[in-house]
Amino acid sequence: MTAWCSDPAILEQVKTAQPVFWSNPHATRDAPAGVFDAAVDDADARMARSRTLIGELFPGQADLENPICSPLLDVSAFASSLGADGGDVGRWWVKADHQLPVAGSIKARGGFHEVIAYAERVALARGLIASGDDLVTLASDRCRALFEERTIVVGSTGNLGMSIGLMSAALGFQAIVHMSSDAKAWKKQRLRDHGACVVEHAGDYAQAVENGRAAAEQDPLAHFVDDERSVDLFVGYAAAARELAEQLRRQSVVVDADHPLFVYIPCGVGGAPGGLTYGLKRLFGPNVHCLFAEPVQSPCMLVQLIADRLEPVSVYDLGLTNKTEADGLAVGQASMLVAPLMRERLDAVYTLTDAQLLALFREGQECLGLSVEPSAAAALAGPALVTRSPAGRAYLEAHGLADKLKRSNHVLWTTGGSLVPEEERLSLMGRAAFVDPFPGGLFDQA
């Protein structure tokens, strides 16, 4: 099993489910030109044309000016509770996608974009709208009648199903969400409450996706949202880079060679963090450092990147279980659309144990007042690992960043959680109270 990996030491740690910090040796400071640049701009424009539509579909839930936009919170004052060691390590921010309206997670970006893009294509083909129109027309009776004949199918660990299911149902489509039977019960219930049909499968997330794909193929009026391969999802996420850039600009945050920007994003199949990274590298070039966070039992992007192969390699191939409290990240095999795009763009990956994830979840709740889910809490460990762990320090040294830390900005992308029911939150807090995150303390790993 070591034959395919050029870094046997890291492979051994990954296989034995130890937390690691891995710097990507293939990362280039100047991101390669991307094939999806035009599609990202289209997605950005499409979401701008959808503002009134989303406001109308979800009255009272979304801000009418800019419904799919999350706040950028300055959490510098809480840096010590997130493991800052007291030195000046710049400003820390939370990009609060867990507060995104309606879907309560980053999936509102990719998922809403994909459903709206599909609805737009259907309406365009029937001549009900013209190209470039404001998409509020998609909520008209004539469009709805058209959509009611069609089905949107998705396989999901939960949050993608939520976003696709809610938007599909709001536009009039029939929504079918394939989930693994061990997906969170409250997520299944909420989907059913909103009119989606939930189909449960034995097996993991990839199995649910596969079953969804097969079911959709039988139905000519079905559209399958393919979390492992969809460009519409990917570019929907990528479009969020511009939103962050604009928010940083309004805060007078400079990003240049002397003011590096670090962005920490939890990674499941890779679409959301991959899209963001693609978009951020395009805007900030060598001055943004993108890092993914994965659970030690589900480090699928890390495994694919250290394998450095064109064929898929999964966490099961290394004997890992793909079982984690971070249900949004419980993915065994990275997207093979996204992994090749990350080979030169992604700067580093760190992994966390479930005990660390729960401790971060508690920290987020108690110290920062953030209602994030364990998956999203993975982002909170990033800056401390970069600035304190030996591997993180080595990364800073290698890139000449150590003396620029006081002028740096760190964005912790909290990807989901505001919809977690109170009962579930209390149960997680209960479990979090008893964990020992790490023998040497939460942030002194690697």
Ligand SMILES: *Cc1c(COP(=O)(O)O)cnc(C)c1O
């Ligand atoms: C989906 C999800 C992610 C990761 O996105 P992928 O596209 O699966 O990599 C991270 N956090 C939360 C809360 C999610 O729902």
